[in-house]
Amino acid sequence: MIDQSVDKSKRQFLTTALTVVGAVGTGYLAVPFLSQMQPSVKAMAAGAPVEVDISKIEAGQLIRVAWRGKPVWVLQRTPEVLATLTTLDGQLRDPQSNESSQPESSKNPARSMKPEIFIAVGLCTHLGCSPTFRPEVAPHDLGSDWKGGFFCPCHGSWFDLAGRVYKGVPAPTNLEVPPYRYITDTQIIIGEAAEEKSA
Numbered sequence: 001m002i003d004q005s006v007d008k009s010k011r012q013f014l015t016t017a018l019t020v021v022g023a024v025g026t027g028y029l030a031v032p033f034l035s036q037m038q039p040s041v042k043a044m045a046a047g048a049p050v051e052v053d054i055s056k057i058e059a060g061q062l063i064r065v066a067w068r069g070k071p072v073w074v075l076q077r078t079p080e081v082l083a084t085l086t087t088l089d090g091q092l093r094d095p096q097s098n099e100s101s102q103p104e105s106s107k108n109p110a111r112s113m114k115p116e117i118f119i120a121v122g123l124c125t126h127l128g129c130s131p132t133f134r135p136e137v138a139p140h141d142l143g144s145d146w147k148g149g150f151f152c153p154c155h156g157s158w159f160d161l162a163g164r165v166y167k168g169v170p171a172p173t174n175l176e177v178p179p180y181r182y183i184t185d186t187q188i189i190i191g192e193a194a195e196e197k198s199a
Contacts, residue, residue, distance in 0.1 A: 049191030102177035129154035
């Protein structure tokens with residue numbers, strides 16, 4: 001007669017071993033799959049804050065940096081430029097920047113934390129073209145009303161040297177001012193908001 005008894009300890013060992021091997025195999029498959037879903041180092045760097053040294057910017061000079069894949073302008077404005085900003089309010093769509101995107105610390109006529117330094121995302125708020133920097137006053141192609149600013153060649157939108165949009169052009173809002181903060185008087189971090197002082 002043949003022994004029909006089942007060795008339950010061997011069955012339990014095989015079940016446990018198969019479960020462990022299956023779990024380890026699933027882990028080996030899941031780790032590369034899940035890690036590829038993480039943003040690349042390049043993508044993380046593109047969204048990271050950008051440090052800008054403004055110590056060598058001359059009066060009237062504009063420099064460009066990249067932040068989150070967008071051009072960001074840093075402009076050293078002259079006292080003459082700052083004086084003209086207040087004379088343009090009647091020609092602007094949103095002179096007080098009530099409908100525009102900027103940090104609370106830049107919601108003022110100069111649209112900046114320090115009046116002489118203007119920082120803006122260099123993309124037109126109409127369709128995202130990059131306006132050209134046109135600091136000259138009353139050039140023949142823009143007319144006698146032009147006091148210097150940014151001109152979008154794609155559809156003709158005008159912005160003053162505080163990034164405020166003129167009336168009657170396609171752009172609906174002022175240029176965006178990104179979050180930024182000063183580390184020192186000559187070092188700025190774009191992409192990190194300044195700490196707002198509580199009242």
